[in-house]
Amino acid sequence: MSSWPVANPMMVLVALGAMAIPLLIHLLNRRRYRPIEWAAMRFLEAAVRQRARRMRLEQWLLLLMRMVVIGLFGLALARPFLPLSAMASVAGARMHRVIVLDNSMSMSATNDNGESRFVRAMSVVRGLVERAAANDALCVLTLGGQADAITAKETYDRRMVLDRLATLDVTEAGTDVVGGLQLAIDVLDDSDFVPGQREVVVVSDFAGTSWGETSDDDEESDVRRTLAALTRQLADAATVTLIEVAGDDQSNLAVAAFVEVGSVPAGSDVPMQLSVTVSHDGGVQSAGGAVVDVFAGDRLVRRLMLDAVPIGGAQTERFALRSVDVAGQTLQARLRPVAADAIVGDNVRYLGARESDAIRVLIVDDQGALGHAAGAGTYLSAALQPGGETTRGGWFALTIVSSEDLANEVLGAYDVVVMAHVGRLSTEMWGKVERYVRRGGSLLVAGSEFLDVGQFADVALLPVTMHGTWDGDRERNERVSFSKSTAVHAALADFAQHPSTGLFSTRVWRYLQIEPNADADVWLRFDDGQPAIVSHNFGDGAVCVFATSLDVSWNNLPAKGDYVALMINVVGHLGRAGDGGPSLLVGERFVRGVTEREAAQGARVETPTGETVDVLVEHDERGERVVYGPVPVAGSYRVRVGDRDIAFVANVPTGESDVTGVGESGLRDVFEGPVRYVALGDGAAFELEPPVPTHEMAGGMLGLVALLLLGETWLATRLGASR
């Protein structure tokens, strides 16, 4: 707590400075006296003689009042409080103590003695509960995953609180700072205690990533703003005590990322590119390099030897595995234990590999249906299925229909629907497609000769607004190509690494003029800057627009070898977007759209610990959805819904690997208003003086300011002084 009896000491200095303002105005006013020639001075002087002393007195009184008003106002903004220590000792004031306990993964960091932060925090919390007076109200909240209360808002049953604490353990989830503070505010809002008799005690390691330190400026300002607003409310409602249990500097190695680079059809012979990143947080350099073992299921498939990772830095290693070797299995990148590693839970990351089933693609091609041998659908099917077969182990299972036949198709049976050459769809059909996407399907819309831009422009499902088509002047050989520098999307990573590839020498003489929506992701642009491939997520699915045609009518792309690779990557990426095993963070919820038939059969989840749990199937405007979570631990999950198995993995939040605390000064920056800060070092005994109940004086002072303003107005009117 500040040594000043005010919440904001800076405002006291500001108030003192501001008190000089009326004096300055008074002195400046002397310079703006209006000169007037005057004959009847004898009467004026006589009047002044009679009133001079009184006027001077009143003027000074007015000046004094104005200074006091400004000073008091400034002091009120500084939010002074009156310690009621005498009253507290006499009356034995009661307290309502809200204990906010951090049980996020960073609290599992252990020191050299093997004692974790959570153990220290728990001992602090137990101490607070045990030492609470019989008439003190208690409430315990946790921050791991989603903030939650483990007791009632006001309980006097210390035994029950201690029992609940005994069942509590550290989680693998992140720190829900915002949720926790909001919950504390909600508890205090319902409290019968006055603000001077409320205390919020936050027991945490105050890890920087969770408590206001972010790498992104915008995100930082957002987080800071939210925290500032919440902490201000909290300081208004109670005395805030922060107990930091991080202890001495620690070192922590973690698998910060384990991802697939690019997109390869599942179950194929094509090598899938994988990348593992090991980070090193904390303040102590660990000796030697890091060893990461990659498992497919229980089988070790690769061992990676990384150089020593510098403090605050990371090392990334890329490698390849044959997709067919790991299909349907959960991949693990597991860091071999090293000596000084504070958190063990972040030494493994999971990556779900798809089953070897082909991606089911429905190609809607009105041109092909009309008997054109070389329509867009034909080109696309040739690219996706070079052998012209649909067999197990093939990349894609294709079906080509016309838009009229689309009504007869069960879209849920496909991973991707491609509108390769479609003029327009009925409203009902658009509704069907939209429902399909909302439930997790993927849609690819390509430019074509018959496409009704006017109708497509009104479709909210699309990631773009269509304005028309651009036609290059053929006589003047006006063409555009795809721009190399804009091929930044993961699905195009193969091309980005080979800038001389044929994709970038493609000639395009016609394309749809599209304007990406705010939430859209531009995969690729033409070299005139116009977007070529744009996607966005819609509901649980994804929608992608390919601005030029899939056949040779608008470009010569099908004549290039890269056409095959591009289509495989784009359609493959979309196919995975809808149904690939998602990667969640511990504490998040798994949500997946299912068909009504599947919903009727119920859903069960098999957790990494081997438990099987029945899960809810919710129904809302999006349709039927399986909802599971918050996901409790990291690992591989399998959801059985109807005849379908959906696999997903959950990983620990990377932010929790940062064991560096934000520190007292950082916390004082984050917390608006007065806070008591106690750092509990390793092995330090916990002793915390109870806060002295205080009485906020700001309200009374503002009332006094209002009264003085009235008095000042009356006096100023009486004196006729200008204001």
Added chain:
Amino acid sequence: MTPAGTYRKYLDPSVLSKIDALELRARLVVEGYITGAHRSPYRGLSIEFADHRSYTPGDDIRHIDWKVYGRTDKFYVKEYEQQTNLNCVLLVDRSESMRLKSDGAVMSKLDYSACAAAALAYLSIQQHDAVGVALFDAVLGTYVKPSSHPGHWKVLTGELDVACREGASGKTSIKSVLFDLAERLGRRSMVVVMSDLFDEPDEILRGIQQLRYHNHEVIVCHVWDPAELRFSFVGPTEFRGLEGAGRLMTHPQSLRSRYLDEVEAFVQRLRRGCRKMQTDYVMVDTSSPLDVTLSAYLSSRSLRIRERSSRVMGGG
């Protein structure tokens, strides 16, 4: 004839201030006033107001009014028209304080006084009264003896015009000026004092007393700028005193009531003193039409004549 309403506007200082020539201003005032009055002063004043005075040795006995003698057993001489005409002196203050012209006024106190004096002179000469002008500040300066010659008005307005153009200067010392004037005036006269009277009230009254002692009729036209009477200044103001009265920085609103009390006390003092000495005291605001001054003069003149006449008739 010009309609009365049209002429009336020429009594308004805001109209007069736009006319540069003092002569024209004065004529307009008089014409305007007369045209606006129900009874023309041309008719009757000089004919009906024949006067009586006590017989003094040397008077022609042919002028004794025997009817009055029959009633009162006293000799009164019937004054003829020429003899009853007034000898009028217009005493105009040209001290520095008369220079004041506030934002709300259209004429300075000196300009207003000069205009009123010229109008009175014109009116008087029209009535065959002799009229003269005296200008003063600390001492009696320019003094033009009274005359009823029609061409005399030009002389008077010329002097007043010069005073206006030169502007006001010097301090006020009314008592010595009135004493001086009392000595200079030979025959019994009507003295019209036009001044802001910023001097000690006792001194002013003593000066008037001296004139009265010499049997002169006195009309005091106390000239005020509207700002001096209303004192409605707002905001911090620095008053720079004229006639070397120093400076004063103050918030006038806070002093207004006290100031007005002081003015009121001063005016009451002068008014009471004047009343005691049977002297007309007229408050003149330079923003008000000039007929106030003219009325004061004419009513005072006629009243005096009637009083004297009734004293004679009533045997008093």
